Amino acid sequence: MDAVTLLDATLLPAIAIAVFAGLLSFLSPCVLPIVPPYLAYMGGVSVGDMDEERAARKRVFTAALFFVLGLSTVFIFLGMAVSAVGRAFLQYQDWFIYGAGIIVVIFGLHFLGVFRIGFLQKEARLDAGDRGGSSFGAYVLGLAFAFGWTPCIGPILGAILGLAASEADVARGTTLLAAYALGLGIPFLLVAAFFPRLKGAMAWMKRHMVAIERVSGVLLVTVGVLMLTGQFTALSYWLFEKFPALAVLG
Template structure:
């Protein structure tokens, strides 16, 4: 489908991890609480109107497209960089695994990395109610949210760098963008119904952070041990229909 084999021993589990990481990024403390007001600004309607059934679908879609554009470019760049280091794959895997485990320890609150406890928001020249403005905001906030979602995003970029292929890296970051974009669109479509769900996640934000930390720590360990290959073969053995995809 994409002109590449996405079901090899490394990319299949990485795609699953990227999708989950995108969803956990959406649930992070600097993203989830500000989704409703951003949707209201971009669409030119109030949060109250959204709760009553007005869905700012177009604004949300273009905002997600803006985010995805940046993530895809980052994935391609990371993969191109990784291609330059193909002769040092083992060393890259070891270093990357250690770094990702450190990110995991941050979320597990074993220690804190100050950079990831702040958010550098950017102002974009966007006009409320404009699809182009929503796209521009998506581009800007992809960078502005980076300090907060940095550990998850860095882990996926590290996986992309190990692929050594621009196409494969772009597919991997597309999965990450999908994990972030689907819940964003769900909020835009079903604000009234999603409000209690968002309130639940806000109350359990610390637990979500710890889940993110455990996931990142596990990813780092798999990088160090070569476990992604074993996991991929296990998936194909127990879910043979996956071999028909792609």
């Protein structure tokens, strides 16, 4: 295995974690419950129209697409920024990793209910004004969503930002935040496209919010421990040993 392949291989576990973290952010208590009315507002329709009219769902899907582009814009720029900072302080990279690992473990223990951090219990929603029913308005709302919900999704987002900073490479850090945006954004598009079929699944998720928070906590603690112990590289070796076909991605 050459050095370039190994370098790329170390990013694969982090990408998988980033996508899964985005999905957990979508399932968080301050995101999932507002998805149907939020999508309906962006599309300029009612929730009932989403349930009954195919044309309405097409409008909502277009709005959802621009919404996801908006939030992805913010997350990708965050990835560029934190990885650039990590690169500028490359000589302190180990300290960055240890510090980020400790913070991520603390966030994970918060989700597991070991203790509660007050400011993480709050939401900070930005008012983007009357933007419903237009693609541009949906894009603006995506920008507002990415900024305004950070207190709620912040622990999970912070873990991915910590990974991006530890990469100390702009392209790799940006890739991680793009993967996070993908994990958060695709469920929005699926709900917009298949709302009637997914109502039951969304109701089940709402009933199991506590379990979802616990899964989030386990993920964060695991990521934090991997960062503190330097096991991402070892995990990459294991992936290549078990799945040699992944070498084509290197």
